[in-house]
Amino acid sequence: MFGRFADLFGARTALSLACASTVVFFLLLATADTPAMLFIHKIPTVFMHVLPASQMVVTDLTKPEKRADALSKLGLCFGIGMIVGSTLGGQLSKLYGEKFTACFGTAGSAFSLLLVLKFIPKNTKAETTRGNTTDDNRRKSVFNLSEITRLMKFPTVMQTLIIKIVAGLPSGIFQVMFSIIALEFFKLQPEQNGYLMAYFGIVQMVIQGGVIGRLTARYSDNSLLLLSIGVSSFVGLAQAYIQNVWQFCFNILPMMFSLSVFNAITDSMLTKSVPSSDTGTMLGLCASVQSLLRTVGPTIGGFLYVNYGISSIGLIQFFVNIAVFVYLLQRRLNKTAEQRK
Known part of the structure; x- marks a missing residue:
């Protein structure tokens, strides 16, 4: 619904709403003095979709x-x-x-809201012509599910979304299970876990800021999608045989590469597959995939980890991604053969 709201009222309005909700969130947290208030202060998170x-x-x-390059650099920021x-x-x-920290968060969020209002244009989309008045009235509803689901009918949208879910699920399972794996399998202390997470972030920032842009300038989206899924399959195979944290640190490099490229490319492909007037709704659907x-992830990951160990998560990632890779490669080869004919 949030993406649909952005398409109807503008991306700046949507971002302003997200920042304003963050202000209210921290303000309620700063004034919370009972367990009930801790629950109430979570209500603004319904609109806190800043990313x-x-x-x-x-x-x-x-x-x-x-x-794709711009979206990756946004992830870097x-x-x-x-x-x-x-x-x-x-x-x-x-x-x-904690109260001072929450107040500081309130001030920082308010400053972010001012930056949005000052520097982002009111109208970010190119002007488009509407069909007729009846169509306009039908389009104006944020809760019009048919307007959201109709995006699935555009070419390649449904296929790309399915690939995003299927290929992204195994790596998503590992991500949500990582804290437990770090504490139980690698026997890391909380402080060491924090250092490892910082290493995650640094590697991801380098890839998003300095690698993806160069790749997208030289190779097509379909080629990069194939590359990211292929690398992800071998990352899963390596995870199945990792024995210590140093081996895992080495495996983080291709892991973050495949994740960063996969997310940036699929989001870019999906927004290119729909009209510019519907890109907000499409990005909202992409965010829904991550929420899914x-x-x-925790339920599937917990079952696999308890019953079959950490290697099962890596092996599933390998087999699922290699199957998707073969499917996409075969489809691409068939398309190339048809074009030659």
């Missing part, structure tokens, strides 16, 4: 051929923010307490 809203702005303001924010938040909580993976 998808930022992706909607970037998608509207970039050319299709530059979109959010990665820097998460590392700096987590470190600063921990220090502020240690020195001044985080919802089913």
Whole structure:
């Protein structure tokens, strides 16, 4: 629904709503003095979709051929923010307490809202002509599910979404299970786990900021999608035989490469497959896929880890991704043969 809201009222309005909700979130947290208030302060999270809203702005303001690079660099910015924010938040909580930290978050979120209102254009989408008044009235409803589901009828949208879910599920399972794996399998202390997460973030930022842009300038989206899925399959195979944390640190490099390229390319491909007037809704559906993976991931991952060990997660990732890779490769070869004929 949030992506649909952005298409109807503008990406800047959606991002402003997300930032304003973050202000209310931290303000309620700062004033919370009972367990009930801790639950109430979570209500604004219904509208706290800052990353998808930022992706909607970037998608509207970039050319299709530059979109994957722009989305990856946006991920770089959010990665820097998460590392700096987590470190600063921990220090502020240690020195001044949780309430001061929440107030600081309120001020920071309010400053972000001012930046959005100051620097982002009111209209980010190109002007489009509407068909007729009846069609306009039908389109104006945020809760019009038919307007959302009709995007599935565009060429390659349904296929790309299915690939995004199927190929992304095994790696999503590993991500949601990582904290347990780090503590139980690698026997890491919380402090060491924090260092490993920082290493994750640094590798991802380097790839998103300096690698993806160069790749998208030289290779097609379909080629990069094949590459990311192929690399992900061998990452899963390596995970199945990892014995210590040093081997895992080495495997993080191709893992973050495949994840970063896969997410940027699939989001870019999906927004290119629909009209510019519907890119917000499409990005909302992409964000829903990530939420779906985080919802089913813990249940599937917990069952596999308890009954079959960490190697089962890696082997499933290998077999699922190699199957998707073979399917896409065969489809591409058939298409090339048809074009030659």
